[in-house]
Amino acid sequence: MKKQSAHRQYNFPDADLYLLCMERIRDAHRDLQYFEQYGYSLDRLKGFKTLCDQLNTLADDDELVGEQMLMTEKKDAAAEKLKTAVRSLMTRVAMKYNNRSGRYRKFGTAKMGDMTDAQLLFCGRRVVRVARQQIDFLAEVGVNETQIQRVVDAHQEFENALNIQQDKIADRDISVERRIDQGNKLYQELIVLCNIGKDIWAERDVSKYESYTIYESNNDQKIARKAKLSQEGISS
Numbered sequence: 001m002k003k004q005s006a007h008r009q010y011n012f013p014d015a016d017l018y019l020l021c022m023e024r025i026r027d028a029h030r031d032l033q034y035f036e037q038y039g040y041s042l043d044r045l046k047g048f049k050t051l052c053d054q055l056n057t058l059a060d061d062d063e064l065v066g067e068q069m070l071m072t073e074k075k076d077a078a079a080e081k082l083k084t085a086v087r088s089l090m091t092r093v094a095m096k097y098n099n100r101s102g103r104y105r106k107f108g109t110a111k112m113g114d115m116t117d118a119q120l121l122f123c124g125r126r127v128v129r130v131a132r133q134q135i136d137f138l139a140e141v142g143v144n145e146t147q148i149q150r151v152v153d154a155h156q157e158f159e160n161a162l163n164i165q166q167d168k169i170a171d172r173d174i175s176v177e178r179r180i181d182q183g184n185k186l187y188q189e190l191i192v193l194c195n196i197g198k199d200i201w202a203e204r205d206v207s208k209y210e211s212y213t214i215y216e217s218n219n220d221q222k223i224a225r226k227a228k229l230s231q232e233g234i235s236s
Helices: 014-030 032-038 042-057 061-096 117-133 135-141 145-201 206-211 218-235
Strands: none
Touching: 014 032, 014 042, 014 145, 014 206, 032 042, 032 145, 042 145, 061 117, 061 135, 061 145, 117 135, 117 145, 145 206
């Protein structure tokens, strides 16, 4: 069965989640004597801090995308190098055979500029195979093993670059999923901690109660702050 994609359980950036968790951990340390009455110990609080540190050490998506882009640039450069090697060989082939002939078309290089990466890989292998099959006929136009080896080397470089790029894409997918899982663990623990904190201060201190309230967005925070100021104005 295919594993379902992970989804974030919170609607704000990981950096905000980390900061929010660290702030609430400091509050919980201050209120630890009350938290212990709920069975929330210092060891659990330390474990929460460890989860925060683990999230903070994971590579963020900008870093992973940047690495992926670098590998894509190298792959594209290798693809152009392969196309250049193939075109050089095909220039010689065209001197021997008409580009409408079956012998020329057998190389399969038509519309090479529009080929996908997979098609270009296939094309490179075919050009090498067909060139070696016809090397005796093409010798007079300068096609030799040195020319063919240039295509072989460029093809290998392109294939390696393509594999590395695909590995980076897979690494990013894995890392994103790991980061989401780690973030969700943090968020779930944050909810537990904040629910306890709100219960502690619900009838004791409005300000401390508010500090344990989780807002899903800055706008929610502004609305809550405005409502609080309004109530304070009425009460005064």
